Amino acid sequence: MVSSNYMNNNINLPKKGVTWRSTNKLVKVMNDSFYDLPCPVNLNAWWSFGSMLGLSLVIQLISGLLLSIHYTAHESMAFDSVVHIMRNVEKGWMLRNAHANGSSMFFICIYAHIGRGLYYGSYMDKTVWFFGVHLFLLTMAEAFLGYTLPWGQMSYWGATVITNMLSVIPVVGEGMLRYVWGGWTVCNSTLKRFYTLHFLLPFVMVAFVFLHLFFLHEKGSNNPLGIDSSTMCIPFHPFYTVKDLFGYVCFMFFFMYLVCVDPELLGNHLNYWPADPMKTPIHVQPEWYFMFAYAILRSIPHKAGGVYVMFLSIAVLYLIPSLHSGKYRSLCFYPFNQLVFWVLVASLISLTWIGARPVRAPYIILGQLLSVIYFSSLLLNPPSLWLWDKLVEYPELYVSRPVDLKWLKCLFIFKLLKLLGLKKGARKWADKCVKA
Structure with missing residues (x-):
């Protein structure tokens, strides 16, 4: 997916001979996307959160598919089916805890991933950034739908409060709300619709993930300095596979602590009560x-x-x-x-x-x-x-002037006058300082 010029101009990439990875068309696509992918030489640990998001998605897909075998999407049986999974299914408690806490791990990684993009300016690659934001919104929708499925007290009232937000949409809001509910309130039809969407939406997310990676690998990754690194790249393997594996170990350590030791650390105890439409919690x-x-x-x-x-x-x-x-x-x-x-x-x-x-x-x-x-x-x-760029920009007319404490004070006033739009006054002030 990365252009041939981008790969050939890298002095740090090994010269490849004819290997099975480069001759098999299907394997070549995977090889150029992961194994021999040219990466900037100075990527730090914050770039590992993208790989951790991939691991989180795989965990959620597998655990979700296994849970769907035992779950019953009916308002009178949904809560009991979750209890059945926890108590009677072999390792069901681990499966359910992994899926519930996997969503928390997913969001920890995605917030770190977005923060890294904001700090290092990765958003300047607009196509990749926009697909990432699409994925963020899809993830939030998927998490909300999944939160309603246990049909506990907080699930029911959370669904009621969140879906009621549709009513603020002018003209069509009330109609949309009734359609989403499938009735006049959150009911069995709502649960079935949410379960169906919760099952199908991950496949849409996987498609968006591939598009996100496609456009990312087409231009190459950003780096901490935010500068062009096309001539200073190294292959993804083994340099960044080792970093990502270390990230996976740290991820799994905290994840398994949540699953096996303290599964309710990030949860809500009210969701262990069955949904009761006649009893509103004090704090939804x-x-x-x-x-x-x-x-x-x-x-x-x-x-x-x-x-x-x-x-x-x-x-x-x-x-x-x-x-x-x-x-x-x-x-x-x-x-x-x-x-x-x-x-x-x-x-x-x-x-x-x-x-x-x-x-x-x-x-x-x-x-x-x-x-x-x-x-x-x-x-x-x-x-x-741009304000900082203007402050640190050194005037070309005074490059030969030696820098000392007195000149720095003059330069500060010079910059201040320029920011205020007084260009002539700034020039006169600088000339006066040079003569002094």
Whole structure:
């Protein structure tokens, strides 16, 4: 998939002879995509989260298919079928815990993957980035559908609250809501439809994964410096297979801890009660990986406004490539913007914590404040890169001037005047400093 010029110009790639990997057409595609794939020489551990996402997807597909053998999608039997899996099926408890906690591991990896893309400017490859955001939205939909299937108390009321958001869509909202429910409330028809979609959607996700990888390998990976690395590449194997294997070991260590030691660490105990339409829980909340969006939703007092802002908190990722204004892709060259990025991470974690708190003071005002910080740091960071470029740009007219502390002070005022649009004043000031 990678162009021949891209592969041939790499001085670090081994000269390949005629091997079975290069003669068999099917194997050659896999070989060029994974084994002999040219990769930048300076990729760090954050790039391993992409491979971990692939491992998570495989775990979810296999465990989900095995669980579907024993699960019954009926409102009077769904909860009991999950109990049957946990108690009576051979290793059923492990299978169910693996699938439930596998979704948490999936989201841990996907958030790290998106964060790496934002920090190192991977979003500048727009096609790859957009397919990645599509996958993120599909993953969120798949996780929501799966959360409703145990038909526990939190599953039922979570489905009721989330599907009710469709009612804010003008004109067609109420009709769409009734169609999704298959009745006048969440019922057996809703469960069957959600189960069908939950079973089929992973195959759509697999297709999007292949498209994501196809466009990624067509141009080659980004790197921590965000610069062209076409002449400084190494083959994926053995250099990055070793790194990914180490990542898999770390992944499996934490994953098996969740499965075998503390399976309810990231879960909700209310989902061990059967669904009761006549008894609303005091605090209806989604899984932890949706908490940041839920906190933003409830920070807006207007129902429709809260729903729109919540979806905007995710859809805003589509705008990031268009907002980039710096000379360089990576934040490695922008110290101030690195700080803003970590403010974004802190606000996301804080919103996740706020989402699990009761809807009362001071959590309401904290949620509103953190929502503003989240959107500000996410939307203002890429457009503000040009400010740093302007600050560090050295004037060509004064290249021969020796740099000392006095000149740095003059240069600071010179840059400030230029940013304010006073070009003539900046030039006069610099000339005055040179003569002094």
